Amino acid sequence: MFFRILSSATVALSLLIAPAARAQSGQEAAFVLALMESMNALSVRFNREVCGYILRHPNGAYSSTKVSWGGHATCASLPIEDGMEVVSSWHTHAAYAVDYDGEVPSIQDVEGDMALGVNGWVGTPGGRLWFVDGVNGTMRQFCGRGCLPEDPDFMPEDHGSVEDAYTLDGLYRRFGRAP
Numbered sequence: 001m002f003f004r005i006l007s008s009a010t011v012a013l014s015l016l017i018a019p020a021a022r023a024q025s026g027q028e029a030a031f032v033l034a035l036m037e038s039m040n041a042l043s044v045r046f047n048r049e050v051c052g053y054i055l056r057h058p059n060g061a062y063s064s065t066k067v068s069w070g071g072h073a074t075c076a077s078l079p080i081e082d083g084m085e086v087v088s089s090w091h092t093h094a095a096y097a098v099d100y101d102g103e104v105p106s107i108q109d110v111e112g113d114m115a116l117g118v119n120g121w122v123g124t125p126g127g128r129l130w131f132v133d134g135v136n137g138t139m140r141q142f143c144g145r146g147c148l149p150e151d152p153d154f155m156p157e158d159h160g161s162v163e164d165a166y167t168l169d170g171l172y173r174r175f176g177r178a179p
Contacts, residue, residue: 028054029142031062032090032121033129039067040123041149043092051075051091054121055084064090073100088119088134096125096151101159105130107175110137110168125151128162137168 032054043050049070055063068078072094080086091109093102105122113120113134120132121142127150132139141164145156160174172179 027060028056028062028087029131032088033143033147035064036090036092036121036123036129036148039090040092040127043123044095044125044149044151047072047095049073049075049092049094051077051089053077053080053086053118054088054090056087057085062087072097073102086116086118088121089113089116090121090123092123093125096154096158098155098158101175103128103157103159103162104166104171104174105132105139107168107171107177110139110171123148126154126156126162138165139171140165 035054039050046069049072051068051070052065055065057063065080065084066078068075070076070091075091077089077091089112096102103124103126105120109120109122110132113132114137117134119134120130122130122132122139124130127146127148128144129142129148130139131142141162144164145162163170166174169179
């Protein structure tokens with residue numbers, strides 16, 4: 001689960017500086033993949049979520065905000081600096097846990113991105129990288145199991161098979177909750 005603990009001022013600022021979510025560019029995807037390779041390894045090693053935002057600079061280059069460390073199933077991104085263009089959020093799901101379905105984005109992950117109007121990226125203990133569309137709440141695996149460093153204790157499909165894509169309603173069904 002990914003909870004953003006943001007003040008209302010930060011949320012308002014994020015909404016002002018973030019354009020409507022849109023599909024990721026190849027340059028953004030390459031940047032995120034490299035970032036998540038290192039962050040997922042650290043997240044699994046220390047069994048803590050790690051999170052931040054992807055920024056686009058006027059020259060077209062991408063960077064990340066300062067990394068924020070969370071707990072086993074939570075992470076709060078740091079406030080955004082004035083003048084920065086936020087294009088997406090990113091976070092990891094920490095190490096494998098038998099009682100936590102961390103192989104898909106959580107409902108809170110998707111709804112949080114939608115509330116901020118940004119896309120999202122999620123790394124999992126099984127080494128999957130998900131792209132979340134922050135407008136319509138759909139998500140798809142950008143790359144499958146093992147494309148990021150994975151937890152050596154990961155139990156494949158322990159929480160059921162993992163589809164290549166989900167809608168928000170599909171995620172509600174996976175977690176046995178009503179929308």
